[in-house]
Amino acid sequence: MKPEYYDIPIEYLVQYGWGRGYFSSNVTFEEARNRVHSLVDKLQRRFLLLDSSMREATKMHDVVRDVAISIASRDPHGFLIRSHAKNNGWPNLATCDHYTTISLVGNLEI
Structure with missing residues (x-):
C-alpha cells in the first residue's frame, strides 16, 4: 500500500492486477x-x-486508503502490509510463506 496521496502510476496497477490474476x-x-x-x-x-x-x-484519498488497508487486513493469511517498513526492516521470511501479497512501504535498509 502506498503512502497517503502518493502518485500511483496506472501502469503499476495494470502490472499488479495482471500478476494477481485479476484478468481472464x-x-x-x-x-x-x-x-x-x-x-x-x-x-x-x-x-x-x-x-x-x-x-x-x-x-x-487517505480515507479510501485506510478502508483498503482495513479490508486487506481482515485476511490474516492473504496480505502483509507494513507502512513503516524502514523502522521494522524486512519481516522474517520464514513466517511469510503463506502470504499471497506483501506490501512494504518505506525506505528499506538492506
Missing part, C-alpha cells in the same frame, strides 16, 4: 491496460481516486 486468461495485456484505465476514470469521477499532477497516474 484470454485477455491481452493491452486489453487489461484499457480496463484499468477505464476503472481509474470511473473511480476518479466518483471521487474515490484523485487526479495526479503526474501523467498516467492517480492518487488515493
Whole structure:
C-alpha cells in the first residue's frame, strides 16, 4: 500500500492486477491496460481516486486508503502490509510463506 496521496502510476496497477490474476486468461495485456484505465476514470469521477499532477497516474484519498488497508487486513493469511517498513526492516521470511501479497512501504535498509 502506498503512502497517503502518493502518485500511483496506472501502469503499476495494470502490472499488479495482471500478476494477481485479476484478468481472464484470454485477455491481452493491452486489453487489461484499457480496463484499468477505464476503472481509474470511473473511480476518479466518483471521487474515490484523485487526479495526479503526474501523467498516467492517480492518487488515493487517505480515507479510501485506510478502508483498503482495513479490508486487506481482515485476511490474516492473504496480505502483509507494513507502512513503516524502514523502522521494522524486512519481516522474517520464514513466517511469510503463506502470504499471497506483501506490501512494504518505506525506505528499506538492506
